[in-house]
Amino acid sequence: xxxxxxxxxxxxxxxxxxxxxxxxxxxxxxxxxxxxxxxxxxxxxxxxxxxxxxxxxxxxxxxxxxxxxxxxxxxxxxxxxxxxxxxxxxxxxxxxxxxxxxxxxxxxxxxxxxxxxxxxxxxxxxxxxxxxxxxxxxxxxxxxxxxxxxxxxxxxxxxxxxxxxxxxxxxxxxxxxxxxxxxxxxxxxxxxxxxxxxxxxxxxxxxxxxxxxxx
Numbered sequence: 534x535x536x537x538x539x540x541x542x543x544x545x546x547x548x549x550x551x552x553x554x555x556x557x558x559x560x561x562x563x564x565x566x567x568x569x570x571x572x573x574x575x576x577x578x579x580x581x582x583x584x585x586x587x588x589x590x591x592x593x594x595x596x597x598x599x600x601x602x603x604x605x606x607x608x609x610x611x612x613x614x615x616x617x618x619x620x621x622x623x624x625x626x627x628x629x630x631x632x633x634x635x636x637x638x639x640x641x642x643x644x645x646x647x648x649x650x651x652x653x654x655x656x657x658x659x660x661x662x663x664x665x666x667x668x669x670x671x672x673x674x675x676x677x678x679x680x681x682x683x684x685x686x687x688x689x690x691x692x693x694x695x696x697x698x699x700x701x702x703x704x705x706x707x708x709x710x711x712x713x714x715x716x717x718x719x720x721x722x723x724x725x726x727x728x729x730x731x732x733x734x735x736x737x738x739x740x741x742x743x744x745x746x747x748x
Contacts, residue, residue, distance in 0.1 A: 550581055554588040561596050564589075568600060571607075571615065583618040590625035598626050601634045608641065617656045620645070624660030627667035635668070643678045646685055651692040654685055658699045662706040669710050676711060679703065680720055697724055698732035701739050708743050718744060 557563050570582030590597050597604075604626070607619035623642065627635050635642070646654050658679055665672050679700050687693050701724065704717050711717055722744075724736035 548581075550584040550588060553581070553585045554592070557585065557589060558593050558596065564596060564600075568603060579612075580614060583615055587618050587621050587625070590622040594626045594629045597622065598629045598631075601626055601630070605634075605638055605641070608645065613650070613652070617652065620653075620656045620660055624663040627664045630667070635664070636671070639671070639674070643675075646678060646681075649686045649688070651687055651696060654687070654696055655699050658696065658703050662703045665707040665710060669707075672707065672710050673712050676704070676713070676717065680716060691729065694727055694729040694732050697727065698729065698735050701732070701735040705739055705742070714743075 553567075557567060567582050567585055570578045571586060573579045573582065586597065601623070604619045604622050607615055608623075610616045610619065620642075623635065623638075630636075643657065645657050648654070661675050661679060665675055682693065682696060682700060685693070685696070687696065701721055704711070704721070708714070708717070718740075721736050721739050724732055725740065727733040727736060
């Protein structure tokens with residue numbers, strides 16, 4: 534049952550998530566409504582709410598930071614779409630994580646790499662680019678997690694090849710902050726012969742850019 538008039542607007546197809554996000558940023562008192570929408574029984578409301586929250590997390594993370602624990606709980610959501618959105622939001626909240634809540638939740642967040650899902654692992658790897666920029670002191674720990682890729686229980690080797698491409702893209706965003714550059718260079722060099730064309734091209738581009746900068 535949709536109780537809020539504001540949330541009821543989410544059920545209208547003509548209402549865009551961008552417009553709702555802008556309204557919420559101007560009037561944060563409505564955030565509780567959108568959080569309720571995230572767990573609504575109405576699918577349209579639920580998924581629109583998730584998209585709105587991702588936009589707010591990206592643009593105004595300080596508005597969602599008080600609800601950090603709310604999003605952490607949704608890492609266990611049986612609905613994958615909501616879980617993936619929660620992962621993205623958590624990463625967006627790290628720049629304003631004054632209480633180091635993410636640090637305390639690190640193991641939980643990165644344990645998702647072993648869930649067996651390419652999409653889940655992809656969200657974690659992509660989110661890592663945001664997290665390292667926000668918390669450079671976690672770089673070594675995060676890079677080590679990603680470099681364990683051969684251990685991730687992915688459905689197929691092609692999934693692993695796709696994820697390797699995501700990893701290369703993520704490493705490229707924070708290579709200047711990487712302490713153990715040799716390990717990353719070695720990882721990427723191995724993908725110069727990757728059977729997936731897109732991943733191989735990412736490796737080639739990465740090596741051309743960074744191979745002479747590892748020291």
